[in-house]
Amino acid sequence: MADYAGRLPTPTPESQPYWDGLKEHKLMLPTCDDCGPHFYPRPFCPTPACFNWDIKWTQASGKGKVHTYVISHQPIPPYNTEDNPPPYVIAVIELEEGPRMMSNLIIDDPYSTEVDMDVEIVYDDVTDEITLPKFKPA
Amino acid sequence: MDQIRHKVAIVGAAETDDLGQLPHMSRLALHAQSAKNALDDAGMSLADVDGLLCAGAIPNEVAEYLGIQPRYVDGTSVGGCSFMIHVRHAVAAIMAGYCDVALVTHGESGRSGVDMPRGGGSASPGGQYEAPFAIGGAPTTFSIPVLRHFHEYGTTKEHLAHIAAATRAWANLNPMAMMGSHRRAPERGGGPITPQDVLNSRMICYPFNLLDCCVVADGGGALVLVSEERAKDFAKDPVYVLGAGEAAAHWMVSQMRDQTTADGYRISGEAAYKSAGLGPQDIDHCMFYDAFTFTPLMAAEDLGFVPKGEGGPFFAETKTGPDGEVIYKSGPGGDFPMNTNGGGLSYCHTGMYGMFAIIESVRQLRGECGDRQVPDVNVSMAHGPGGMFASAGTIILSNA
Numbered sequence: 021m022a023d024y025a026g027r028l029p030t031p032t033p034e035s036q037p038y039w040d041g042l043k044e045h046k047l048m049l050p051t052c053d054d055c056g057p058h059f060y061p062r063p064f065c066p067t068p069a070c071f072n073w074d075i076k077w078t079q080a081s082g083k084g085k086v087h088t089y090v091i092s093h094q095p096i097p098p099y100n101t102e103d104n105p106p107p108y109v110i111a112v113i114e115l116e117e118g119p120r121m122m123s124n125l126i127i128d129d130p131y132s133t134e135v136d137m138d139v140e141i142v143y144d145d146v147t148d149e150i151t152l153p154k155f156k157p158a
Numbered sequence: 159m160d161q162i163r164h165k166v167a168i169v170g171a172a173e174t175d176d177l178g179q180l181p182h183m184s185r186l187a188l189h190a191q192s193a194k195n196a197l198d199d200a201g202m203s204l205a206d207v208d209g210l211l212c213a214g215a216i217p218n219e220v221a222e223y224l225g226i227q228p229r230y231v232d233g234t235s236v237g238g239c240s241f242m243i244h245v246r247h248a249v250a251a252i253m254a255g256y257c258d259v260a261l262v263t264h265g266e267s268g269r270s271g272v273d274m275p276r277g278g279g280s281a282s283p284g285g286q287y288e289a290p291f292a293i294g295g296a297p298t299t300f301s302i303p304v305l306r307h308f309h310e311y312g313t314t315k316e317h318l319a320h321i322a323a324a325t326r327a328w329a330n331l332n333p334m335a336m337m338g339s340h341r342r343a344p345e346r347g348g349g350p351i352t353p354q355d356v357l358n359s360r361m362i363c364y365p366f367n368l369l370d371c372c373v374v375a376d377g378g379g380a381l382v383l384v385s386e387e388r389a390k391d392f393a394k395d396p397v398y399v400l401g402a403g404e405a406a407a408h409w410m411v412s413q414m415r416d417q418t419t420a421d422g423y424r425i426s427g428e429a430a431y432k433s434a435g436l437g438p439q440d441i442d443h444c445m446f447y448d449a450f451t452f453t454p455l456m457a458a459e460d461l462g463f464v465p466k467g468e469g470g471p472f473f474a475e476t477k478t479g480p481d482g483e484v485i486y487k488s489g490p491g492g493d494f495p496m497n498t499n500g501g502g503l504s505y506c507h508t509g510m511y512g513m514f515a516i517i518e519s520v521r522q523l524r525g526e527c528g529d530r531q532v533p534d535v536n537v538s539m540a541h542g543p544g545g546m547f548a549s550a551g552t553i554i555l556s557n558a
Contacts, residue, residue: 029286030279060287060413088306088417091364096294107364110291110298112412122288122412131364135309152290 024146025097035061037077042151045143047080049117059119080117082141083158087114091130098146109133113155126156162433166249167389167396168555170200170382171520174265177377177506178336181270186223188265188378189215192513193224196380201393202259207382209257211248213240214266214510230257236406237544238447239426241381241513242551246402248383258384265378266508272376288410296449297363297371299411299546304365304452306417310467315365317470318451319353322369322503324473324489325448326351329500331490331530336373337504352484353474356451370451372507379513381520397520400537401434401554403427411546418467420543422550423460427541430552431462436537438462441554443522443535444494445515447542448501454488457541461552463494495532498522512542512551523557 031039038061041048049057052065052072057080065072089111092099099108109125111133125133126142138158145151172195174180174188183191189212197204209230212220217231232247234240241262248260267274278284293299307313329335330350342348351369359368389396405425408414415421431437438461446454446461455469464472472494475487488496497503499518502511519538521527541552 026292027285027289028280029290030281031286032281035286060283060410088302088304088309090298090301090305090366092292092294092298093361093363094292094294094298096292096298099292107361108292110293110302112302112417120412122291122293122410124291135305150290154291 025100026146027097028147028150034063037061039150041077041079042143042153043149045151047082047141047153048077049080049119050075051078057117057119059115059121080115084113084115084139084155086125086133086135086137086139087112087120088135089125089133091133111155113139121153124154126154162249162253162402163400163435164398165386166252166383167386167398168245168381168383168520169389169392169394169396170196170202170380171517172196172199172380173334173514173517174378177334178375179269180267180376181272183267183376184272185265185267185274186215186219188267188376189220189263189380190224190265192265192378192380193261193263196261196382199394200382202382206259207261209248209251209260211244211260211262213244213264220263228257230260236549238449238510238512239542239544239549239551240510241516242402242540242542242553243404245381245383245399245516245553246404246551249399249402252383252385258388260383262381262383262513263378264380264508264510264513266510267376268507268509269374269376284410288412296546297366300450300453301363301366302411303414303417303547307452308365310418311470313455313467313470315357316353317474318365318370318455319356320474320476320486321448321451321454321488322356323351323353324486324492325497325501325503327486327489328498328530329504331528332500332505335500335505336375338500366450372449372502372511373504375506375508377506377508379517381513381516395524395557397523397555397557399553400556401430401432401436403429403433403552404550406549407547409545409548411548414547420456420460420547420550422543422547423457423541426550426552427461430539430554434554436554441537441539443498443519443532443538444496445498445519445538445540446496447511447515448497448503449507449511451503453543454496456547461539461541490530498527498530498532512540515540515542516553519555523555
């Protein structure tokens with residue numbers, strides 16, 4: 021795991037709870053009592069008319085749909101080795117709770133991906149500190 | 159709402175001496191050579207300039223490099239449409255008296271990477287929420303909305319391939335175009351292409367094959383703007399700004415509100431039409447930023463030239479010319495002349511292509527385009543996105 025070649029995020033104070041949640045295999049979403057959860061994590065509600073700074077963290081179900089996707093044929097780490105070659109799927113996942121997030125779809129044949137297909141989260145522990153939220157067909 | 163209409167004009171417009179692979183020139187040298195060529199085009203001197211607008215460089219960097227001390231600066235740098243936005247801001251600045259002669263510069267060593275700063279750290283939102291998923295630059299992100307559009311409206315890769323073929327046909331008429339017949343031999347991929355050639359080209363990031371993607375180049379371009387009163391004193395006919403718009407909608411493509419509509423395009427386009435007092439039916443010629451084949455399709459829809467979802471069949475319509483040749487909708491001889499320099503797809507794309515779209519609008523309005531001159535162009539629109547449909551800038555220009 022120490023030699024993970026892909027790009028890694030650097031959490032900020034505002035996003036640390038999100039990354040801490042993933043490390044525990046929980047997808048935590050910042051949530052406004054009035055407007056519901058949002059993505060990506062901000063310490064306030066990004067509905068302009070609300071802009072409420074009283075945010076709670078709630079756990080998402082980890083279920084969603086492929087909203088749109090591409091199949092990258094570029095050898096970009098970590099998809100650049102003999103064991104893990106391109107092509108691979110980059111997808112925008114629409115979570116059951118509403119927000120959308122970028123991720124990878126882990127699927128045997130990338131070309132069997134479909135818009136609106138049901139997916140569920142898989143936790144990819146890429147280093148001791150970072151777990152990436154990825155998805156697979158449900 | 160017509161305060162800005164016809165108050166300011168573009169009196170100088172030019173690219174760098176060459177475009178393509180220029181490893182002997184740095185980013186700032188490309189800014190400077192563009193500035194020289196645009197000032198020469200206007201018949202002005204650097205000493206006349208008192209307003210400086212640029213992207214991809216801090217205005218102070220460019221001012222110091224050029225040796226000028228402008229009294230108005232604008233460093234709006236929101237991607238490829240920054241220069242449409244600069245034109246809009248220059249109009250306001252000249253009208254307000256903040257400056258008299260505005261110089262807009264672009265220079266990017268997009269291919270050779272000579273002094274190209276890399277943005278976006280790992281703690282930025284993009285670094286945390288997109289980069290870890292093996293995002294590899296524009297081909298893997300500008301492509302994100304496309305399959306949603308296919309899904310909702312039945313758009314196809316064949317539709318998009320017609321845009322590439324039409325744009326290449328324009329490039330073949332432009333001696334400066336990198337992929338045109340003048341500059342690149344057929345065995346190296348230059349010259350005419352068919353939609354089938356696009357579909358047969360190497361897959362880069364589905365749904366984009368190689369020929370759905372723009373070229374990657376070094377180059378620059380610049381504009382000079384002055385007030386309407388002053389514009390009449392120049393050797394070349396002025397190109398008036400009739401209307402302009404801008405918008406910022408999102409930054410990461412995953413956060414685009416609706417993957418099939420560019421909110422920024424709509425906001426920017428509406429402002430441009432409103433200030434010009436015109437609508438899509440009044441536009442004779444379009445320069446729609448084409449980083450990829452899909453990019454101008456979205457513009458045609460969101461700027462009202464074709465109803466939402468009908469862009470695919472619109473661009474795929476062809477007719478047969480007198481010699482049996484295929485005439486594409488947006489190609490030479492077609493009903494919708496677009497990207498007549500050969501576009502980002504086949505002419506040049508440095509990273510922030512918008513400047514080149516504006517230069518071509520100016521040249522078409524002046525009637526300087528030789529073989530590729532579109533007949534009867536009196537009103538031209540130059541429009542682009544910044545980032546992945548994230549921001550937008552629109553200008554409507556006229557020669558009268």
